[in-house]
Every structure is written in C-alpha cells, then in structure tokens.
Amino acid sequence: MLMESYDLVILGGGLAGICAAVEAGEQGANVLLLEKQDELGGSTVLSSGYMAFAGTDMQDTAGILDSTESLLADMMEVGGRVNDPSLVSTYGRHQLETYSWLVDHGVEFRSLEAVSGHSVPRGHIIDPHQAIQSLYRIVKQLPNVTVHFNAPAKRILKNTEGRIDRVLYEFEGKELTVLASKGVILASGGFAKSEELLQQFAPQLNGALRIGGSGNQGDGLKMAWEHGAWVHDLPYLNGTFGFHPTASGAVKSQGLAFYKGGIIVNQLGKRFVNESISYKLLGKAAFEQPDQITYQVWDQTVMDKSVFDDPLYDLELLRRRRLLYVVETLEELADCIDVPLEVLEETISRYNQGIQNGEDPDYGRKTLTHNFGKPTPIEKAPFYAFESTVAMLATYAGIAVNAAGQVVNPYAEPIPGLYAAGEITGGFHGAGYMTGSSLGKAAVFGRLAVQAALAEVPVK
Template sequence: MERYDLIILGGGLAGMCAAVKAAEQGASILLLEKQDALGGSTVLSSGYMAFAETDMQEKAGIVDSIASLMNDMIEVGGGVNDLELVAAYGRHQLETYAWLVEHGVEFRSLEAVSGHSVPRGHMIDPHQAIQSFYQRVKEHPNVTIRFNAPARRLLKNAEGRIDRVVYGVEEQNALASKGVILATGGFAKSEELLGQFAPHLKGALRLGGAGTQGDGLQMAWEHGAWVRDLPYLNGTFGFHPTANGAVKSQGLAFYKGGIIVNQLGKRFVNESISYKLLGNAAFRQPDRITYQVWDQTVMDKRVADDPLYDLELLQRRRLLYQADTLEELADCIDVPADVLAETISTYNQRIQEGAGDDFGRKTLTHRYGTPTPIVKAPFYAFETTVAMLATYAGVAVDPSTRVLNPYGEPIQGLYAIGEVVGGFHGAGYMTGSSLGKAAVFGRLAAVAALAE
C-alpha cells in the first residue's frame, strides 16, 4: 500500500495551497485530482480575493481594516456565518495575501465588488495562480500528483481514525498517517444533489467545474460529517443566457450604476445587494427574464480585462443592445417603452434627491459608491439570467479545518477546505471570499494536519 503523511483530494486553489504549504514543511503528499488538469472551479471564478489592509489598498489611498472586512462578511452573510471561521479568516488573511505574493501569484487590480464597504477585491488570473503553485509543487520531490484519479471512499483504521483513501478506476488504496484533506469542491454539476437541496434553482444555468459532483460531501457524510448553509443555496446573477463554462459572458453593470428591470420594464430589487440575493429576486420575475440597463456614464466605468466589469467585451461579443434613445432600447428588448421611461425617470429623481429609491438603493455596491442618473446616450441593455456556479455550502469544520460531526466533535484524520466547507459564508456571499477562504484555510489545514 502507498504511504504518505497527507492525502489531498482536489487540485483547485485550496488543495494547491495546502500542498505547497505542507511540501515546504517536508511532508510526503499525495494529491489526487479527478480531472485531467488542475484548477477545478477556481479557474471558472471571477478571480477576486477579499483582503484588507494590503499594500495595494495603501497605494490606492484606500483606508480599510480587518474589522471592516469581517463586519461586511457577517452582514452579507445575514449574521448566520460561523463567527469562529470568520475570525480565523480575519487573523490570517493579510499573511495569506503576502504568502501568495511570495509564491508568485500576481495581483493585477483592485476593484469595488459585491458586499464590500471599500474597494478590496484583489483580482488575480486564476490560471496563473494555479500554474504558479504547480511549478512550486514540482520543485518538491515529496509531492505526488495523480490526474484522472477520483477518490471513491474514505476508510478508518482500528482506532476509528480516517487514514486511507480508495481511489481510481482500479480502486487503489493509499494510507495517510497525518490526515486526509478534502478539497473536492461543491456539487454545482450534480443534478441529484441540486434537486435535493436547491429545487428552487431548477432552470438555472449550470456553470460549475465538471468535477463538482459532491463526491467529497458524500465521502464525509458516510463518516458522520455535519453540514452547514444548505438552506441558503443561491444562484449567481449576471450571466447572459448563452453563457457556458468556457466563455462565461458575465457582466455586472448594476454595480457601476446600471439598474435591473423585468420584461414589464419595471425594477424589482435594490441592485446594490449581493448578486446571490439578486439571483433569488430575478428568479421570481415573469418568465425569469431580466435586463440590466445603463447609459454611457456607466459604460465609461468599464474595466478592461475584468471578468465582471469588461462591458466592452460583452459588446464585442454582440451580447449588448445599444440605442440612442430609451424608446429605441425598449423596442430592442421588447419591454413597454412608456413603463421603462417612467421606471428610469423615477429612479433618476430619487437618487438625485439623495434619499434612496423605492427599493432602498443609496450606493453602487453594498456600502460603496454613489449612483448616477441614467441620462447620457447611448443606452445599453444586457439580458441576464441566473447560474449555479458554486454551491458555497457543505461540511462543518472548526477553525483548524477539522471536519465536525453533529455534536461538534472532530472526525479524527479528516480535514476540509474550499467549496466543500459550509458555515463560512452564511446566508449570502461576499465577492472574493471564496478564493480568499481557499487560500487562507488551505494553509491552515496543512499546518493543523501535520501538527497532529
């Protein structure tokens, strides 16, 4: 039987951070990746990471604090987040940012993104980050990576500790003396699990990584793992109906000052809230058809090469409607012209008064930014739908990433990181916190497991 200190299941950002951290401590590691390439859902993400008090913020003149970051996370999460996990993130996020930079991850820009009170969305290229860690791993002969090697079951020893993994087509066995780390992702591509836990999202696009079938959850459940956040599963708003895994075709013009209307030409939500909650509201609209509408003032705020704000890229892909008047735009998207005109007129009046509009909007995103009236031609519209991109719910863990049973007791030998974990996000989702927690808790898992 193969023997290692650690076995890591999954080669996304969480698994790779754990592998590199453990390798640098001299541990022998087996990383099993069920696909033929590393990256998982990480490489499908927008690439934002949520960090506070960084040098990038300082250079941009942005005043931020770890306390503010944590408060935003809890507020967006509806106050049902696991506060111990949020606190652990706060304690380790800045050192993790520095560690990522030290290991070659390139932070390219800083943006105001969903759920943040100040600009703290630190953008990376997920492919570059994964490749950077892959190069680091290859420098360590104590790390073995196997592709096309899905884990099948976890086994316990005579003392009740999980120490073996059955994997691969031929069901090979490998032993882990220090522990098994689940970094298997969620279940965005499992119709069976989505039907059980998110039937309200039937009809949403399915854009998660091909390997996100929930196998890590099932392996943990077999051994008594408790779960968190399943009642809060939401889709992600902002995708064109033609989006797919390779070309996501996503745009969030509403966080730059656009509005969202239904096919009746009416607004129905405060556009500054989390795009997870926006997805819920959009899914309740007639025929689930919605449009983002904005003007040239918003278009001028586009950010080139940004996965969320490159509105010009959407235009080059011929996914936007453009018109010189609102009446012409209404005709393009087949909504009542008089209703759309009244919707925008009312919106403009309310935000110019500064008292908030009918839906309570006072900012661009969360507590940041000031909306501007939609008056400057040309005008634009983008048909938008909801996608199941990531599930953000899963097994319960403690701040050391040990998987817990229903009584809050650790399941010996089992750790979990990344999307397979529940409890951290709570009832909402703050942009950048998913990749952020992958890196933060990936490092913590390696340290905790090797310390046993």
C-alpha cells in the same frame, strides 16, 4: 503488495488543494494529491479571480484605508450574522499573511476593484490560471509531493480505532488504496455540477445555468457524510445574477453594470430590487420575475466606467461579443427588449429623480454596491441593455469544520484524521457570499488544515 503510504492525502487540485499541497510539501511532509480531472484548477480557473483581503500594499498604493475588522464586519453583515464567527475570525487572523504567502509564491495580483458586499474596494484580482500554474510549478519542484491526474477518490476509510487513515481511488484503470498516516484533506470543491445534489438541496434553482468545474459533483461531501460529518449553510444556497443566458464556464459572459450604476428591469419594464445588494440576493429576486427574464439597463455614463480586462466590469467586451443592445433612444431600447415604452420611461424617470433627491422611492438604492459609491442618473445616450439570468456556480454550503479545518460531526466533535478546506466546507459564508471570500477561504483554510494535520492540534 505493500500499500502506498503518505503523511497526507489531499483530494482535489483547485486553489484549496494546491495551497495545501505547497504548504505540506514545504513543511517536509510526504503528500499525495489526487485530482479527478486531467488538469488542476476546478472551479478556481473558471472564477473571476477576486480575492477578499484587507490592509494590503495594493490598497495602500491606491489610498484605500482598510482593516481586518472592517472586512470581518462586512463578511458578517453579508452572511446575515449566521456565519460561524470562529471561522470568520480565523480568516481575519490569517488573511493578510495568506495574501503575502501567495505573492511570495508567485501569484500575481493585477488590480483592485469595488465588489459586492465590501465597504471599500477590496477585490484583489488574480488570473486564476496563473495562480494555479505558479503554485503547481512549486509543487513540481518538491520531491515529497506527488500529483496524480485522472485519479478520482472514491471513498475514505477508517482504521479500527475510528481514525480516517486511507483513501480508495482509481488510477490507470486500477482501484488502489493509499494510507494517509497524518490525515486526509478534502479539497474537492462544491457540487455546482451535480444535478443529483442540486435537485436534493436547491430545487428552487431549477432553471438556473450550471457553471462550475466539471469535476465538482460533491464526491467529497458524500465521502464525509458516510463518516458522520455535519453540514452547514444548505438552506442558503443561491444562484448568482448577471450572466447572459448563453453563458458557459469557459467564455466570460457575465457583466455587473448595476454595480457601476445600471438598473435591472423585468419583462414588464419595471425595477424590482435595490441593485446595490449582493448578486446572490439579486439572483433570488430575478428568479421571481415573470418568465425569469430580466435586463440590465444603463447609459453612456455607466459605460464609461467599463474596466478593460476585468472579469465583471469589462462591459466593452460584452459589446464586442454582441451580447448588448446599443441604441440611441429609450424608444429603441424598449423595442429591442420588448417592454412597454411608457413603463420603461416612467421606471427610469422615477429612478433618476429618486437618486438625485438622495432617496430612491421604490427600493431605497443609495449606493453602487453595498456601502460604496453614488449612483448616477440614466440619461446619456447611447443606452445599453444586457439580458441577464442566474447561474449556479458555486455552492458555498457544505460539511462542517472547526477553525483548524477538522471535519466535525453534529456534536461539533472532530472526526479523527479528516480535514476539509475550500468550497466543500460550510459555515464560513452563512446566509450570503461576499465576493472574493471563496477563493480567499480556499487559500487560507487549505494551508491551515495542513498545519493542523501535521501538528495534530488545532491551529489558534
């Protein structure tokens, strides 16, 4: 039997894979996209939908002055300056064009929010389902792009010259091999749902909720490792703070009231961190608290900043879902969350005085999030509390790639024929993830990997 043959085989149909498929299809390549699950979307469709872009028409309309330089400076700062600068600057060169490409391909950006790690409001919100479906509609119209569902890739194979040129996969009860003459693109996401890999690389996150696409088991990482791929950023694996302990991927039960002016207290009724820092770092601090139990606490002034239908700031939705304690006095609040009243009162009074004097004496909080906004005192009833914990939802560390998306070995040499994009790759975020940069990198590098594979030369 003749082996199936395509120019490119893409593993995984989240944002990186679907952007790659559209790009490749529109360039006239013959493409096969293999998706392990029975639908597209992976972690992308569970996400809050923030994308980090700078200099967009949406920012212009909102009167927000921004630049690529400022975006990249924030990204390097949040990443502890250990991000790979060549990946960050490549993102900078392509981010605005990618935003326009997404808009031109039917992706709707609903609104703009100030989100973690950014100096200005830069979280461009998509509905991830709408985005994936809109791109998939285009794929379906391209006769040169084939998508197989329930088709897990198992291994990637090299030819006798050492070039990756085939994929072994399962489909309709059979094990098949497909030829990929111009390359294989790994877009199979991270390993947030692989207990095996999390135990191996992030045992410090035992006890964190596991939220992410159910197909995201690190298959692509293992396939790349078999052929000598290097890894980046594994030491920086972190959870994300702000989920209710009952949270699961499908139902939104995350709220970040602290970025609107709430505080976070532990079971002793004490603050333990500057709440304006990245929710990844907040996750680390929360995990060190007694019994890992923490509460976000806020007042009506903060509640008034609830944003309808926003994935992170729809605090009223949390109230409707009965996930909040809502009370008229601090005494009742202390009782509900079972912390000593006098400690809670002292915590709030010290915090209020501190931020009013411009100097939080305990943790140095001056802003709402990153460098943006001013905190307000917690004083206006009713008062609110939201039990919050840490979730492992995206791994952000992974195989090493160069700026063209070529997978590289420990000597930074490309592994011929092998490309990767999206959450499976490491190096871009460094020590810290900046909100919106993961969906952003999936879209930017998904397309760039295709361009490099079809040109067979690195994209500048």
